[in-house]
Amino acid sequence: MGDTIANPINRRSMLAGSLVLGSATLALPRMVFARTAGSRNLLFMLLRGAADGLAMLAPVGDPGFAALRERTLPDYTAARRAQGFFAIHPALDQVGAAYERGEAVFVHAAATAYRERSHFDGQNLLETGGTQPYGLKDGWLNRLVTLAGEAHGAPPRALAIAPTMPLALRGSAPASSYAPSALPQASGDFMDRVARLYAGDGQLCALWAQAMETRAMAEGSDAGNLRDAKTAGELAASLMREEEGARIAMIELGGWDSHANQPVQFARSARQLDALLGAYRAAMGSAWDRTLVLVATEFGRTARFNGTNGTDHGTAGAAIAMGGAVAGRRVIADWPGLGERALHEGRDLAATTALESMLAGAAAEHFALDPKTAMARLFPGRIAAPLAGIVRG
Numbered sequence: 001m002g003d004t005i006a007n008p009i010n011r012r013s014m015l016a017g018s019l020v021l022g023s024a025t026l027a028l029p030r031m032v033f034a035r036t037a038g039s040r041n042l043l044f045m046l047l048r049g050a051a052d053g054l055a056m057l058a059p060v061g062d063p064g065f066a067a068l069r070e071r072t073l074p075d076y077t078a079a080r081r082a083q084g085f086f087a088i089h090p091a092l093d094q095v096g097a098a099y100e101r102g103e104a105v106f107v108h109a110a111a112t113a114y115r116e117r118s119h120f121d122g123q124n125l126l127e128t129g130g131t132q133p134y135g136l137k138d139g140w141l142n143r144l145v146t147l148a149g150e151a152h153g154a155p156p157r158a159l160a161i162a163p164t165m166p167l168a169l170r171g172s173a174p175a176s177s178y179a180p181s182a183l184p185q186a187s188g189d190f191m192d193r194v195a196r197l198y199a200g201d202g203q204l205c206a207l208w209a210q211a212m213e214t215r216a217m218a219e220g221s222d223a224g225n226l227r228d229a230k231t232a233g234e235l236a237a238s239l240m241r242e243e244e245g246a247r248i249a250m251i252e253l254g255g256w257d258s259h260a261n262q263p264v265q266f267a268r269s270a271r272q273l274d275a276l277l278g279a280y281r282a283a284m285g286s287a288w289d290r291t292l293v294l295v296a297t298e299f300g301r302t303a304r305f306n307g308t309n310g311t312d313h314g315t316a317g318a319a320i321a322m323g324g325a326v327a328g329r330r331v332i333a334d335w336p337g338l339g340e341r342a343l344h345e346g347r348d349l350a351a352t353t354a355l356e357s358m359l360a361g362a363a364a365e366h367f368a369l370d371p372k373t374a375m376a377r378l379f380p381g382r383i384a385a386p387l388a389g390i391v392r393g
Helices: 063-068 070-076 093-100 119-128 140-152 188-198 202-218 229-238 262-290 355-366 371-378
Strands: 041-047 086-088 104-111 158-160 248-253 291-297 317-322 330-332
Touching: 041 119, 041 262, 063 070, 070 262, 086 093, 086 104, 093 104, 093 262, 093 317, 104 355, 119 140, 140 158, 140 248, 140 355, 140 371, 229 248, 229 262, 248 262, 262 291, 291 355, 317 355, 355 371
Parallel strands: 041 248, 041 291, 104 330, 158 248
Antiparallel strands: 104 317, 291 317
8 A cells, every 4th residue: 555645734634545533423444253362462562651752753744843843853854754744763663664564554643531741640541541540440451351352252361571560451351471580590390399389279270380381482582681672572472473372462661751852862762662563573473464563652742842852741642553464554643733723732732533542443453343342341431433444354
């Protein structure tokens, strides 16, 4: 599919052919519900710290961008273009290549229901899927495990690649977490003793067996340092690509709070994200064709730079859907513009698309779920239609 280039001045017609509105009037295409969840993989990546969507996918075709971001414009002179109007940050080289192969979609000017600027509250709302911070105790990803299990007969295996369970995966559905340890490997004799100790307890025995399966799958990766992005991507693939692996997984990537020296800080974080996703794609092998990666952050950043060459907490930002299952090479946006009157509260990119609608719509298509049910169950109380067409039918 080639890029669609349209008039960037008219925000309603700019992305004709790939424009999706986060409204209740969104038309949904026919879906094939015969697909099972058994071989489909979903990796959710949470960028903690509020990644700047205007840097990730720069609207270089908007005349207001140059005035607001003059200090960052040279970064995009040779960058890959998306829809002609946007430029993909140069540090996202492998993401950009995936876009050109038709394996990535960007969703821009997107935000959750949250309109304040607290990292803690924003992340809580994004992970729980509610409309008010701390209104829900379980996570939307955990509810997806339940929903997929109801639809397909058994809940898919869920795994957080993190030292502790993130809120998005907490809840009544079964989920586990895994992170490599810097401690010396336990001896085989010790492991055998623990297995015998747990053998008489049905619950502990089952948990131990699951932990040993996860450990065995991870042994093929150099997982000694999870902070290394490439290693993290390879580890995630090793835990998901096999038939007995996790079907739903989550990774958290911090370092996106760019209050000062943003051009350098954002590029560093973006390279880590790019290396992780590139390594994950390569290590998934043939399973990549059945894989969806969703990348989101709690909110965007201010349209203007501050006095320390950085940006502060904002509102709308950008998200990415990537994978062999994605109907890519598109930007989904109802672009609000960057003129003074178009900015939210005179400082932020205005939100025109519900981020929850992108997450719910993509997950529903990927796991062959009813999209309206997915929206209602995963993000209760959010009045928005799920975005359609992110995943190939």
